[in-house]
Amino acid sequence: MTAKPVVLIADxxxxxxxxxxxxxxxxxxxxxxxxxxxxxLRIASERRLHLAVLDLMMPGMxxxxxxxxxxxxxxQGALPILILSxxxxxxxxxxxxDAGADAYMRKPFSPRELLATAGSMIVGRHPHGRLAARx
Amino acid sequence: MLIxxxxxxxxxxxxxxxxxxxxxxxxxxxxxxLVVAVAMLWVLERDVExxxxxxxxxxxxxxxxxxxRRHLRGADFAxxxxxxxxxxxxxxxxxxxxxxxxxxxxxNRAGEVTYSTDHALIGTTRxxxxxxxxxxxxxxxxxxxxxxxxxxxxxxxxxVVAGGRPIGALALTQDYSSIDVQVSEAFRxxxxxxxxxxxxxxxxxxxxLRRATAQLHDRNRQLATQASELxxxxxxxxxxxxxxLQLAAIVESSHDAIAxxxxxxxxxxxxxxxxxxxxxxxxxxxxxxxxxLVPAERMExxxxxxxxxxxxxxxxxxxxxxxxxxxxxVDVSLTVSPIFDHAQRVAGAAVIARDIxxxxxxxxxLQALLAMERAARSDAEAAQQALETRNERLRxxxxxxxxxxxxxxxxxxxxxxxxxxxxxxxLDGGAGELTKDQARFLGVVxxxxxxLMHLVGDLLFLAQVEAGKLTLELGDVDLxxxxxxxxxxxxxxxxxxxxxxxxxxxxxxxxxxxxSRLAQVLxxxxxxxxxxxxxxxxxxxxxxxxxxxxxxxxxxxxxxxxPGEQEQLFERFFRSSEATDRAIPGTGLGLAIVxxxxxxxxxxIEVESATGNGTTMRVRLPVRAVVKGVAA
Numbered sequence: 001m002t003a004k005p006v007v008l009i010a011d012x013x014x015x016x017x018x019x020x021x022x023x024x025x026x027x028x029x030x031x032x033x034x035x036x037x038x039x040x041l042r043i044a045s046e047r048r049l050h051l052a053v054l055d056l057m058m059p060g061m062x063x064x065x066x067x068x069x070x071x072x073x074x075x076q077g078a079l080p081i082l083i084l085s086x087x088x089x090x091x092x093x094x095x096x097x098d099a100g101a102d103a104y105m106r107k108p109f110s111p112r113e114l115l116a117t118a119g120s121m122i123v124g125r126h127p128h129g130r131l132a133a134r135x
Numbered sequence: 136m137l138i139x140x141x142x143x144x145x146x147x148x149x150x151x152x153x154x155x156x157x158x159x160x161x162x163x164x165x166x167x168x169l170v171v172a173v174a175m176l177w178v179l180e181r182d183v184e185x186x187x188x189x190x191x192x193x194x195x196x197x198x199x200x201x202x203x204r205r206h207l208r209g210a211d212f213a214x215x216x217x218x219x220x221x222x223x224x225x226x227x228x229x230x231x232x233x234x235x236x237x238x239x240x241x242x243n244r245a246g247e248v249t250y251s252t253d254h255a256l257i258g259t260t261r262x263x264x265x266x267x268x269x270x271x272x273x274x275x276x277x278x279x280x281x282x283x284x285x286x287x288x289x290x291x292x293x294x295v296v297a298g299g300r301p302i303g304a305l306a307l308t309q310d311y312s313s314i315d316v317q318v319s320e321a322f323r324x325x326x327x328x329x330x331x332x333x334x335x336x337x338x339x340x341x342x343x344l345r346r347a348t349a350q351l352h353d354r355n356r357q358l359a360t361q362a363s364e365l366x367x368x369x370x371x372x373x374x375x376x377x378x379x380l381q382l383a384a385i386v387e388s389s390h391d392a393i394a395x396x397x398x399x400x401x402x403x404x405x406x407x408x409x410x411x412x413x414x415x416x417x418x419x420x421x422x423x424x425x426x427x428l429v430p431a432e433r434m435e436x437x438x439x440x441x442x443x444x445x446x447x448x449x450x451x452x453x454x455x456x457x458x459x460x461x462x463x464x465v466d467v468s469l470t471v472s473p474i475f476d477h478a479q480r481v482a483g484a485a486v487i488a489r490d491i492x493x494x495x496x497x498x499x500x501l502q503a504l505l506a507m508e509r510a511a512r513s514d515a516e517a518a519q520q521a522l523e524t525r526n527e528r529l530r531x532x533x534x535x536x537x538x539x540x541x542x543x544x545x546x547x548x549x550x551x552x553x554x555x556x557x558x559x560x561x562l563d564g565g566a567g568e569l570t571k572d573q574a575r576f577l578g579v580v581x582x583x584x585x586x587l588m589h590l591v592g593d594l595l596f597l598a599q600v601e602a603g604k605l606t607l608e609l610g611d612v613d614l615x616x617x618x619x620x621x622x623x624x625x626x627x628x629x630x631x632x633x634x635x636x637x638x639x640x641x642x643x644x645x646x647x648x649x650x651s652r653l654a655q656v657l658x659x660x661x662x663x664x665x666x667x668x669x670x671x672x673x674x675x676x677x678x679x680x681x682x683x684x685x686x687x688x689x690x691x692x693x694x695x696x697x698p699g700e701q702e703q704l705f706e707r708f709f710r711s712s713e714a715t716d717r718a719i720p721g722t723g724l725g726l727a728i729v730x731x732x733x734x735x736x737x738x739x740i741e742v743e744s745a746t747g748n749g750t751t752m753r754v755r756l757p758v759r760a761v762v763k764g765v766a767a
Contacts, residue, residue: 013549019556026565057545086548088595089541090606107552108588111559 235313
């Protein structure tokens, strides 16, 4: 059995942090939580990650800035970044994708949809992932 | 031009005249001398002739007295001589030597020929005209023609005693040519001498003549020059006079006041303009001082101007005030120029005063207008400033509003995220199997949280529309698919409520639009139709095309909309009385959103309905050229 894909989740709302974690863990991911942007960057520098799921509006460093910094250290785009935000405007989506995010998902989200998106993003880069194996 | 026509004839004559003049003089004097010569010759000829004739008379007398006295007897003059005596006398007269002698005749006092060398004449009586004179003692002569021969006949009285009464006359007839020979000879000599003398005189005259004509010519030339100078002077004077007249007319007709003053300021001339401006007539003002036209407080100016003018300078368009006859003052623009005499001394001044009252008034009006304009402009600028400030504030407010909407929407979505997320996890069995009641209760939560989510979505959408921030992702939209999908999606709900949902799709060209927004339109219309239609009714969706438009129709057999409410139908939060009465769920935002999307596509939406008789919503969307090769 291969090691679980490691997913970083950054969100300032504990309820949502928990919801995303539970959803992903139920589907067999290892989850690392961050309550703000700085913490997310620290974890990203310490751990080898397979996916980053970032909220946009966080106190201190926001999701756009975290995305930019992650991309600055990873110009090849090895780490897929999924933005999960309650901002529904197209403008916010465009800004996030400009900063280097790979996908944008609006809150409220369907856990099933999240799993499908996350799976496609990781499997796209890791052909030996669990879902790929199952498919 | 005038000058050249005057000059040219004089100059040409000056060069052509002298030789002609001299020649003419020579010819004239020649002719005169010739006439004199001819006259003198004529006189001379006469004189010579007379003397020759007189000599002939003398000869005849001598013949009568000296030669014949001895031979003639008184009886020879009494009656025609006898034959014997005739022969004797023939012999006596044969010896008479007189040039050209032709005939000798003796007359008695009665005129009877007593003897003649021409014997045929003896006894005839001939009394020539001059016979009386002969008998009175005066010898007579006459020229006559004897046949064709010109002859000179000389009568001399014959006396017996010297100094006594003539007893008859002796006539000698001579051939005239003998006298002519003498005459012509004498004449030739005299004529030759005369001719030479005259020629000498004439030739001696020529140089004098030449000098005289040259002098005459010079004199003529001088006179011509003087005449032309005089003419020129006259012309100039006439021109000067014309100029003066013209200037006077200009001065007189000028609207400006024009006056002339002497050096000490006395007014010398005064035009009609001045009469009008100052009110004085020329008669009243001429001779007065210019100072009467100047207000008391402006005398200093007058003195300054006078000083300038007397110094040979002038004043140009100096704005000042003049004093009228009636005591009122007038704004004038003053121009004063010095007038110089022949010695270039200042003799006086030309004064021009222009009435600038009107101009001053206009100027002040203009100033007032300019001031008003400045005030208006500064007002406008202030207003502009205020407007800009307000616009700035409005933009700021707009931005704040956008931000506010964005934040509110975000803050509403965040708790909804937890509700919806956890609910789904529960319903999916993420926390273990649910009992039937638990599932039913969670279903209610699920439905309502969904409504809440839609409400938040609709509000945000309308806020964006209002802020003008609704952007379309344009593309080639095949409305067939959109209709089919919407009907497909609504089918379960229709089936559940026992409503027949049907779709009729005509071939329709693609349109340029935002596919997801158009799908939203159709979803809203279909779900509305289903909501207001009771079980057993039907909802028909129809896609067709007409005159460049795609036409979408959603017809239901529902309760219909009261005519009075149809206009408000597309307002936000409007809910029909039926919907409220029957507690049909809804926010009143659906049709407002539909209308916004349709209008953003430059289309139209219309409603056809009667209470209790169903409703038809019709959307017309313009077909555009979106597929290559297909015209708009």
